[in-house]
Amino acid sequence: xxxxxxxxxxxxxxxxxxYSKQDGVSVLLIQRKYAPFxxxxxxxxxFVLPGESLEQAVHRELKEETGITVSYLEQLYTFGEPDRDxxxxxxxxxxxxxxxxSQYQELKASTDAANAQWFxxxxxxxxxxxxxxxxxxxxxxxxxxxRYEPIGFELLDRKFSFADLEHLYISLLGRDIDRRNFSRxxxxxxxxxxxxxxxxxxxxxxxxxxxxFNKASYLKQRKQGINFEI
Amino acid sequence: xxxxxxxxxxxxxxxxxxYSKQDGVSVLLIQRKYAPFxxxxxxxxxFVLPGESLEQAVHRELKEETGITVSYLEQLYTFGEPDRDxxxxxxxxxxxxxxxxSQYQELKASTDAANAQWFxxxxxxxxxxxxxxxxxxxxxxxxxxxRYEPIGFELLDRKFSFADLEHLYISLLGRDIDRRNFSRxxxxxxxxxxxxxxxxxxxxxxxxxxxxFNKASYLKQRKQGINFEI
DNA sequence: CCAAAAGTGTTAGTCTTACACCCATGA
DNA sequence: TCATGGGTGTAAGACTAACACTTTTGG
Numbered sequence: 001x002x003x004x005x006x007x008x009x010x011x012x013x014x015x016x017x018x019y020s021k022q023d024g025v026s027v028l029l030i031q032r033k034y035a036p037f038x039x040x041x042x043x044x045x046x047f048v049l050p051g052e053s054l055e056q057a058v059h060r061e062l063k064e065e066t067g068i069t070v071s072y073l074e075q076l077y078t079f080g081e082p083d084r085d086x087x088x089x090x091x092x093x094x095x096x097x098x099x100x101x102s103q104y105q106e107l108k109a110s111t112d113a114a115n116a117q118w119f120x121x122x123x124x125x126x127x128x129x130x131x132x133x134x135x136x137x138x139x140x141x142x143x144x145x146x147r148y149e150p151i152g153f154e155l156l157d158r159k160f161s162f163a164d165l166e167h168l169y170i171s172l173l174g175r176d177i178d179r180r181n182f183s184r185x186x187x188x189x190x191x192x193x194x195x196x197x198x199x200x201x202x203x204x205x206x207x208x209x210x211x212x213f214n215k216a217s218y219l220k221q222r223k224q225g226i227n228f229e230i
Numbered sequence: 231x232x233x234x235x236x237x238x239x240x241x242x243x244x245x246x247x248x249y250s251k252q253d254g255v256s257v258l259l260i261q262r263k264y265a266p267f268x269x270x271x272x273x274x275x276x277f278v279l280p281g282e283s284l285e286q287a288v289h290r291e292l293k294e295e296t297g298i299t300v301s302y303l304e305q306l307y308t309f310g311e312p313d314r315d316x317x318x319x320x321x322x323x324x325x326x327x328x329x330x331x332s333q334y335q336e337l338k339a340s341t342d343a344a345n346a347q348w349f350x351x352x353x354x355x356x357x358x359x360x361x362x363x364x365x366x367x368x369x370x371x372x373x374x375x376x377r378y379e380p381i382g383f384e385l386l387d388r389k390f391s392f393a394d395l396e397h398l399y400i401s402l403l404g405r406d407i408d409r410r411n412f413s414r415x416x417x418x419x420x421x422x423x424x425x426x427x428x429x430x431x432x433x434x435x436x437x438x439x440x441x442x443f444n445k446a447s448y449l450k451q452r453k454q455g456i457n458f459e460i
Numbered sequence: 461c462c463a464a465a466a467g468t469g470t471t472a473g474t475c476t477t478a479c480a481c482c483c484a485t486g487a
Numbered sequence: 488t489c490a491t492g493g494g495t496g497t498a499a500g501a502c503t504a505a506c507a508c509t510t511t512t513g514g
């Protein structure tokens with residue numbers, strides 16, 4: 001391994017999705033401190049250490065750079081064009097992650113992650129490297145996936161109002177959905193558990209009922225291949 | 231970059247699918263000549279060269295090891311467990327490939343690729359490294375994908391009988407399909423072009439009509455999101 | 461003329477979609 | 488009491504799945 005042909009380096013990048021009522025579905029980005037692309041926004045990530053699994057690397061980098069803990073992690077795609085990093089040939093395995101709504105709020109309040117920030121998926125800034133492409137791939141994947149697997153719950157806390165769930169889907173899919181058909185389909189899945197609490201109304205309107213996500217039932221059905229379409 | 235912690239190496243592996251009337255859907259494997267796993271069967275692949283794209287690496291390795299040319303190539307998954315190769319930490323980006331039926335026959339006849347061989351997907355041998363896992367992932371993906379995108383045609387030559395197409399799907403999905411519903415659905419897609427040729431009957435039975443795959447119409451529809459389900 | 465495989469149509473049931481009205485709350 | 492958003496039911500149409508008979512060939 002001589003210096004004249006530097007080896008390929010391996011990195012991971014993590015597209016982190018979060019949700020809040022105010023901002024809708026958002027992505028976590030960090031501001032770069034050094035060249036290249038100094039001060040540009042980028043997807044969190046970094047090099048994989050020898051002996052470390054890819055998922056370990058994602059968790060480690062996210063902890064270091066943002067302090068966040070994810071509730072869902074899935075490999076997205078591996079980006080390997082030789083010129084995607086101007087310094088050297090870096091191949092990056094991209095993941096997409098979902099974090100609970102409570103984590104979303106915590107990060108927003110934290111001063112620790114001063115250079116990390118949420119961006120709604122329809123108001124993204126310019127991005128470093130080929131990160132715009134990675135982000136597009138991630139958004140496409142999540143939009144596709146959420147239609148046949150109920151991963152949306154990973155973005156909400158254990159308890160949530162039906163209205164929240166609906167707004168999440170509207171924000172994620174970027175289009176209106178029929179509230180009546182949506183609720184029928186969701187309830188038919190038998191993975192929601194009704195509680196006798198109600199969301200305290202903000203402003204006008206009838207308060208919506210609070211549900212719990214029944215993860216046990218979800219996992220049981222997942223084994224047999226869940227059927228789910230918005 | 232000192233010697234004490236050897237860097238992670240990056241490889242590609244290619245799961246190549248082929249089809250023939252006699253054997254059904256098969257996978258191309260090569261027999262290893264060296265340790266570890268000497269003489270075991272393995273998926274073709276190898277290290278990525280600095281400055282080379284991942285897809286280039288796949289094409290290069292396939293040419294070197296089997297002489298085959300693929301008609302469809304898609305990234306599958308990246309396998310990165312640190313201990314998947316006993317020698318050192320090797321992360322491998324796996325692809326799946328589809329080759330035309332004519333290529334299938336050529337390889338079978340070739341003496342050049344003496345250590346490459348087709349194995350029907352339901353008669354696979356023991357495999358080196360974690361290649362059994364890669365193969366399972368690939369078969370699952372192809373089975374899923376063939377149901378909502380007509381990639382099956384990439385396994386047939388430009389002209390084929392309807393019976394061939396049906397047998398391909400039966401072999402790939404590993405279950406019977408209803409010939410009448412299948413043909414209706416296929417024809418409704420408007421990507422098949424009837425010819426006035428007929429397959430010469432082998433043994434008994436009415437000869438089946440020869441169709442051409444209308445790639446132009448397929449690509450046109452693909453842009454608008456094709457609808458396809460077996 | 462018989463066996464084997466190809467070709468074609470119909471029907472019941474399920475799922476999807478579109479749509480309208482009543483209910484509970486805050487102002 | 489009115490404006491706002493939450494909650495529920497129904498009916499038309501599309502799609503899926505199941506199924507039987509006729510046609511063409513080789514033996």
